[in-house]
Amino acid sequence: MDSRSAWTQLLALGDQPDDEFDDDAAGRLVHLLQQRGESVVLEWTLPALTDPNPWRREAAAWVLGELGYEQGRPFGDQVMPALVRAARSESVADTRQEMVSAIGSAEDPAWVPELLSYADDDAPEVRETVARLLPGMFAGDDLSAEAVAALVTLTRDVDPGVRDWATFGLGVQSTIDDDVIRNALADRLEDDGGDTRFEAVLGLARRGDARALSALRHRLDDEQPTICLLDIEAAAELADPALLATLRRLAESWAADDVDDDPHSAALAYAIERSEPGTHLLAAAAQTALARDVNLDLVDIGWSITVVDDYPRTVLVIRRPDGSAYTAYGETRLWEHDTPTRFDADKQVALWTATVRGVAATDEPQ
Structure with missing residues (x-):
């Protein structure tokens, strides 16, 4: 036509x-x-x-x-x-x-x-x-x-x-x-x-606001909760062990209803994995090691990355040799789509080393 x-x-x-x-x-x-x-x-x-x-x-x-x-x-x-x-x-x-x-x-x-x-x-x-x-x-x-x-x-x-x-x-x-x-x-x-x-x-x-946790617990603990995928995503964002018992009850209920393959079940498994108490310790060790190893690889150019805040809202910031933040790249949330139990340290070190060298090579003098 x-x-x-x-x-x-x-x-x-x-x-x-x-x-x-x-x-x-x-x-x-x-x-x-x-x-x-x-x-x-x-x-x-x-x-x-x-x-x-x-x-x-x-x-x-x-x-x-x-x-x-x-x-x-x-x-x-x-x-x-x-x-x-x-x-x-x-x-x-x-x-x-x-x-x-x-x-x-x-x-x-x-x-x-x-x-x-x-x-x-x-x-x-x-x-x-x-x-x-x-x-x-x-x-x-x-x-x-x-x-x-x-x-x-x-x-x-x-x-x-x-x-x-x-x-x-x-x-x-x-x-x-x-x-x-x-x-x-x-x-x-x-x-x-x-x-x-x-x-x-x-x-x-x-944003890590405590009112989210309170609202989620109230909604998910209801005898007949209205479950929205966004609520499960919010639980994954919070990664708070206080939600773990409720999330596990939901998982057991859904397994009994034979709904394992739907998106809600996959999101729920992810939220549970992120909320396990041990993930916070694993995350703290992983992000500290990541910054240390990347910065060792970058010592020849003087650039670095720094870790801001804690799991699950850890942010990585790229810094110039003078310590100023390279804001053009923005702040990257380390655990945005990852869990400490699946964290591939070698891959992340290689990725961040290459990323920082790339931005350093194109950075305009201040």
Whole structure:
């Protein structure tokens, strides 16, 4: 199918009654147009952003959001200003949501202020879009103070979907840690909307907050607990022996129900392994030896790694010869996806030695 036909068919879908609209067909056509990333598509979609027909405006925004994504979105200088103008004047909530989604799909911090301007939009679907896409706008970097403040506010939104995405973005997608974030997450531990309460406990667990342990023990000790995979992941994050008896009871119950092969059972086994009392001693010895051996291998260049905090939240920091942290590499959590019982010391020493030598060779003089 050529692109012109795809665009024509996409617009024609808007003529169908709402209860007959084919979302799958629309998605396929949009994907085809985005993937090809042809400049001629701009000739059809940019004018359509101001078409009297709301569906045509929505379809145009949908296509423009990730037009040419395989080529790095080459039309951003034309697309983004047009989307911003269109969204600011859009009165139909569903269409405005699609335009705001297209702005958020840029994944460019330069457009964060524009996305944030919709954090208090009257339409919950628009606010949900802000909460869903805001973390991705930072392309892996830390959220700005303004973004954090917006997400904190959105965790208290009246709409459960908004709270769900905001809690996920703040607690799980972001690693920033302060009392404001922790308290916002703690306020959602009893939220009954979507996965919000589970995302809240995982976010607190990743930060080592004691309220995560208390909430998990309360939920998992229930006679008929509602078990979410996020709760098991939170237990693995905490790696606290205080949860061990409860986790083992769950494992025994699931084994009796013959559900050994499901993802929950595998995650539960991992959480149990990380929570065994002896793992803390094994981790302390392993991470001390790792830093010692890597630093011996790096003595000729003067670079080093240092161990910060303890299992399960141990962080490795690369340091220059003057002792300053090499922040461009970031902080790496040693036990993020590992357990002390499976730790391959030789492999880790080789990996970290090679990594530090690599960054040392490319580091710009300060």
